[in-house]
Amino acid sequence: MWNFIFRSVAQRLILLVIVSFMAHSFIHLAPGEPSEVDPMNPRMKPEDIAKIRAAFHLDDPLHVQYAYWIRDLASGELKSFKDSQPVLPKIWDRFLNSLPLFILATILVWTLAFPTGIYGAVHRGGLYDRSTVFFSYALISIPSFFLSYLVILGVVEWLGVPVISLKTFGMDQADPAYKIMDRVWHLVIPSVMSALAGIAVLSRYVRSQMLEVLSQDYVRTARAKGLEEDTVVYRHALGNALLPFVTMFGFLIPGLIGASVIFEQIFAWPGLGRLGYEAILARDFPVTMTLIFFTAVLTLLGTFISDVLYAVVDPRIRLE
């Protein structure tokens, strides 16, 4: 077991180096530069631009810039181009803002996708199965912002609840109960919207995985020895079907953060995705690079945890 853990940590450290290389080169290979953000500004004289470029090491070759980036990142002194604030606390603050959205969305995805997919697979070809498959395709086929706009209009129109941003402005004097309900409404709608696609995708995976397991020999054996159908499905098949999903946990993180760019823009949620969008608009290289790197690190952590969990629940992995 320790051998396994050691090996996967080592693998991830190597990946981490590759990932940091890539995050750095992605941004710097594109031709746009921070000093080009505002070329028409008359107050930006050539010597100012030269000063800015020197301050951010923009004239050095890329491998030197990479070294500076890693050094500043490690010592926590990396500053944003835009407002000279340290990057790491900035990202961490926004991450904490986004965290409730991510957690609620993940909970929604995992609690709704499994029952939907399993029931569909057990009753393959039935009305329920066909309609959930159709609906899950429908859900991933709508442009997310189109659907979100419709939902916002509907909620505001019929329920009379404001849902944009973290909380309603000017509620400081309100009753605590109102305040909590307000926060809940503001949290639930964006989480549900960003969970929809995940539910649709994951429930189809669960369904096909379950179908696969149900056609295995040991399920036939279990049926042949006269077990009840429920026991066969829920005791013998279910566990084996669910096993691979332990490893999917880590790979859901980049999807969540990537999609949060759109959802946080729609719902004016001051989180990680919005920070990224603002940084890209301002050509704020340190924030953009570090954000991409941060996401990759989170993903590596997530995949590491799921790999270890997988090795705990499935002894075959450890022996390989």
Added chain:
Amino acid sequence: MNNSDTKNPNLQLGHDGGVVLEKQETPWEEFLRVFQSDKQAVAGFAVLMVLLVMALTGKVLTEWWIIFDPEVVRLPDKFLPPFSFVTEEIPKSDRPFGGLYLLGTDELGRDVFARMFQGVFVSLSVGFVAVGISLSVGITLGGIAGYYGQEKFDLKIVLFGILLGLLLLYVKWNFLGYSVIAMFLATWAFRISVDTFIMRFTDAMLCFPTFFLILAAVALLPPSIYTIMIIIGLTTWMGTTRFVRAEFLSLREQDFVTAAKALGLPESRIIFRHMVPNALAPVFVSATIGVASAILTESGLSFLGFGVPPPFATWGNILSDARGFIFDAPWVFFIPGVAIFVVVLAFNLVGEGLREALNPKLRSR
């Protein structure tokens, strides 16, 4: 289960090895039978065929032989609902075909129908080109990783890598050049296999938030429809690589590949003529779904202001431009939204139908 007898080859021989030889179903006929039994997929396929015709006629009628002009601005006629007729103030040359705005007009009095009609081709070509790029990268990398599998880097490949790096240094991409040289030398020094090399790179790519990466690249590069196609293509090949690698790993052990090797065929011919066609089934499925998600990605980029730039109308940018007028002109918002929904759904359903029809395990049930 009724598929138990097809799993056992002996049983099956006894089953139809009798006197009556039934006409064997060809794989293509079997594929058609399974695909046609899926009503949703057939409906999706019909939608896609209509769409293809619309894309071509739209290209012709809005750009070459202009019957529907998407670019005419008619300010007096702005925000007209669908099926309204042109007003008297519009000069003869600017009137829409038949004097009718089939789908209404937008905030500049442009004909929404003409814009949608032009947008079919652009939206579809974004999807197809992006998927084309991602498939070629995916199949090549997956094929190499699966075929050469455990072989180590030999001197030939390392020399090639160093040459590539020097070329990059020559065009002043120093950082990339040094990294390429360092990577190839390190893989050679540590005796890393080709498979490990490619798959670790794929794993690293999978760690990045794809949409965010696309957004960053599109925003930093000069705005153009080709940039969007290329960037979407270059950030979505990882799934294909993994599929193709898995298929190749199992195909490599099969007799027909050994036979081809024994015949002395060149490796490129074994890979591309004999193995790739056999590995394509899952690729088809992911390609169909890939086109759908490329169209959605384009509309998401449009929403954030980095979509296909103005001279081209795409469904994505019509939709995102219209969100400011949801109350004044809901049709400009709903028409592209519903259109994208129907088309992407059609692609997804066809993909699902293909998956069922091409999967030997799910067949003949």
